[in-house]
Amino acid sequence: MISTDGAVLPRTLAAALAVRADDPVRTVVAGGTDLMVGVNAGRLRPSSWLSLRRVPELQRIERHGSSLFVGACVTFARIERELVDTAPALAAAARTVGSVQIRNAATIGGNLSTASPAGDSLPVLACYHAEVEVASVRGTRIVPIGEFLVGPKRTDLGADELVVGVHLRRTTGEQAFAKVGPRAAMVIARCSLAARVDRTTGDAGVGIGAVAPCALAVPAAAEILASGGSVDDFVAAVVSAAAPIDDLRAPAAYRHHALAVLARRMHGWLQ
Amino acid sequence: MTTVRLQLNGEACSVEASPVTSLLAAIRQAGLTGTQGACEEGECGSCSVLLDDALVCSCLVPAAACDGARVTTVEGVVAPDLAAALAAHGAVQCGFCTPGFVVAATALLDGDEPLDHATAAHALAGNLCRCTGYQPILAAVLEVDRARRG
Numbered sequence: 001m002i003s004t005d006g007a008v009l010p011r012t013l014a015a016a017l018a019v020r021a022d023d024p025v026r027t028v029v030a031g032g033t034d035l036m037v038g039v040n041a042g043r044l045r046p047s048s049w050l051s052l053r054r055v056p057e058l059q060r061i062e063r064h065g066s067s068l069f070v071g072a073c074v075t076f077a078r079i080e081r082e083l084v085d086t087a088p089a090l091a092a093a094a095r096t097v098g099s100v101q102i103r104n105a106a107t108i109g110g111n112l113s114t115a116s117p118a119g120d121s122l123p124v125l126a127c128y129h130a131e132v133e134v135a136s137v138r139g140t141r142i143v144p145i146g147e148f149l150v151g152p153k154r155t156d157l158g159a160d161e162l163v164v165g166v167h168l169r170r171t172t173g174e175q176a177f178a179k180v181g182p183r184a185a186m187v188i189a190r191c192s193l194a195a196r197v198d199r200t201t202g203d204a205g206v207g208i209g210a211v212a213p214c215a216l217a218v219p220a221a222a223e224i225l226a227s228g229g230s231v232d233d234f235v236a237a238v239v240s241a242a243a244p245i246d247d248l249r250a251p252a253a254y255r256h257h258a259l260a261v262l263a264r265r266m267h268g269w270l271q
Numbered sequence: 272m273t274t275v276r277l278q279l280n281g282e283a284c285s286v287e288a289s290p291v292t293s294l295l296a297a298i299r300q301a302g303l304t305g306t307q308g309a310c311e312e313g314e315c316g317s318c319s320v321l322l323d324d325a326l327v328c329s330c331l332v333p334a335a336a337c338d339g340a341r342v343t344t345v346e347g348v349v350a351p352d353l354a355a356a357l358a359a360h361g362a363v364q365c366g367f368c369t370p371g372f373v374v375a376a377t378a379l380l381d382g383d384e385p386l387d388h389a390t391a392a393h394a395l396a397g398n399l400c401r402c403t404g405y406q407p408i409l410a411a412v413l414e415v416d417r418a419r420r421g
Contacts, residue, residue: 006273006290006335027290029336033313036331039291040311046290051336077325099397100375102313104325105332185396186314 007049013057013135016162019050021137024159026050030058030073031105033098034114058109058164069133071165072109076121079108087168089175089194093124096177099185109163112148115155115214118189122149122215124177125166126207127194129217133164142167149214171205173198174270179209180258190250193238193262197225197270211242211255221263231267238263275338279303280347288334294322297334298344305345305370316398319371320344326378328397345370348377352418356411364402371398376412386416 008026010016019026027046029035030053038044052058058073061082068086070079079087079094080103097103097120111119112132125145132148134141134157145166148156157163175196181187192209204226206218221237223229244255272287279301286297295318298306307317311330318329321343329342353376356362363369372395379386379394386394391409400408 006275006288006292007333007338009336009338029333031331032333032336033328033331036293036333037312039333040293040330046333048290049333049336051333053336098313099316100378100394101316101319101326101328101397102331105322105327185393 005048007051009051009054011054011056013055013162013164016050016052016055017135017137017160020162021160023048023050028052028113028162030107030110031075031102033102033106034110034116052109052162060165063170066170068168068170069165070108070168072112072163073107074109074165076103076106076108079121086170087124087128089127089177089196090121090124090168092177093120093179093192093194096120096179096187102186108166112163112166113155113157115149115151115153116188117152117212117214118192118210119215120179120189120192120209123192123207123209124194125168126209126215126217127175127196127205127222128168128171128207129205131167133167134158134161135164136161140164145215146217151213154214171196171198171203172201173203176266176269178262178266180262188249191242191244191255191259191262193259193266195221195225195266195270197222199226199228202226206238208238208242208259211244211259213243216241225267225270231264234267235260235263273335275334277301277337277339278341280343286334290333290335292334293330294320294332294334294337294342295329297337298329298342303344303346307367307370309367313397314399315368315371316375317368317371319374319398321374321378326375343374345373348373350377350380350415353377353380353411353415356415357408360407360411360414362403362407362411368398368400368402372400372408376408376415379412380416380419385420386413388413391416 060071062069076094179192189210197204204222206221218241244252
């Protein structure tokens with residue numbers, strides 16, 4: 001079925017999934033901040049949109065005990081404001097996304113679905129060992145972040161599926177996010193790093209972004225953090241997980257160097 | 272083409288949009304040409320509008336997905352104190368970025384917390400100005416914030 005109307009704006013998740021199943025050609029849009037760059041440049045010609053901006057189920061932030069659910073259409077502005085205490089590294093990453101204008105529109109579900117290697121929230125989600133909830137008319141699946149992101153701009157999402165949101169465990173202890181770029185705002189990361197550690201429970205996580213085909217967790221580095229290992233071992237573990245490429249934004253050698261600098265600082269911050 | 276209904280500066284209005292029409296293009300087709308188009312990739316902020324009260328780049332919003340939305344453009348902003356302060360501080364030179372700054376500053380000045388230089392600079396980092404060097408703009412916005420808080 002080819003749609004000729006410009007956009008449908010379903011009011012429920014069930015209605016959105018029904019449209020997705022009936023008409024998988026429709027381009028799914030939430031904030032539009034990534035897709036419209038392609039449209040304006042003439043690289044992308046969507047025949048019609050499935051807009052998720054009016055679906056209330058996707059706007060939810062829910063806290064139950066030690067678990068946290070962030071709906072796919074929660075904007076980075078809300079994450080920056082509402083998750084400072086619950087998920088500080090994610091809130092810190094949200095604060096570095098684009099500008100006020102971008103953060104008011106861009107969503108975490110969009111960041112996941114776009115799956116840019118440089119997506120700002122993705123190394124944080126990797127460091128939290130987040131799980132992505134995806135749904136279709138066939139049912140709901142929970143996919144670990146490491147299996148959801150399968151390559152640059154490639155995800156495990158089926159043609160009839162939508163990202164519903166992301167499940168996080170609320171973690172204790174120290175956590176931080178850092179990113180390198182040419183200015184403080186409107187930056188696509190040249191490299192990014194998220195890490196967390198609670199030395200009383202031995203729970204830790206490390207995620208890297210923009211230095212590999214997709215954002216990755218680095219379990220070897222997390223283990224070093226949890227066991228109180230040396231800064232040199234931590235830096236070596238982080239850098240050895242990276243596989244950066246030369247592209248228009250930065251050469252691989254620079255990304256490697258900058259990631260090592262971030263790792264050294266991160267180790268200090270989490271002491 | 273599809274018909275999109277907007278509350279544009281408080282008035283009901285309909286615009287025709289194709290799937291590739293941005294909200295920026297739709298606003299300008301509706302005859303409101305204060306909202307400027309420049310980079311069309313979200314970098315410059317010259318197309319800033321309030322969409323359902325949130326500051327966004329109108330170039331990055333598909334118009335077709337805005338059916339039923341409230342849009343405030345620079346023409347709908349009533350802020351004589353801000354206009355006077357921008358003029359007094361020499362914050363307008365070529366003027367191309369000014370509508371975007373006025374809308375962004377309006378959203379910023381609606382906040383609860385008093386502004387300082389760093390907060391205002393962070394909040395206005397999505398708007399580029401090639402003339403002024405930003406300091407006159409920040410000085411004007413901070414002056415309005417102080418004056419409005421008495």
